[in-house]
Amino acid sequence: PSVKRKRKERxxxxxxxxxxxxxxLL
Incomplete structure (x- = not known):
């Protein structure tokens, strides 16, 4: 689950x- 969360954040x-x-702006 943590991996999925990191992927979503990325x-x-x-x-x-x-x-x-x-x-x-960048």
């Missing part, structure tokens, strides 16, 4: 980075 982080790049 996916969420990637999604956040993509959104920030689209906004031009």
């Amino acid at each position: 996916a969420a982080r990637k999604r956040l980075i993509k959104a920030l790049k689209k906004k031009g």
Whole structure:
């Protein structure tokens, strides 16, 4: 279960980075 949670967190982080790049903040 912990592995799945880490995978979800990593996916969420990637999604956040993509959104920030689209906004031009990164």
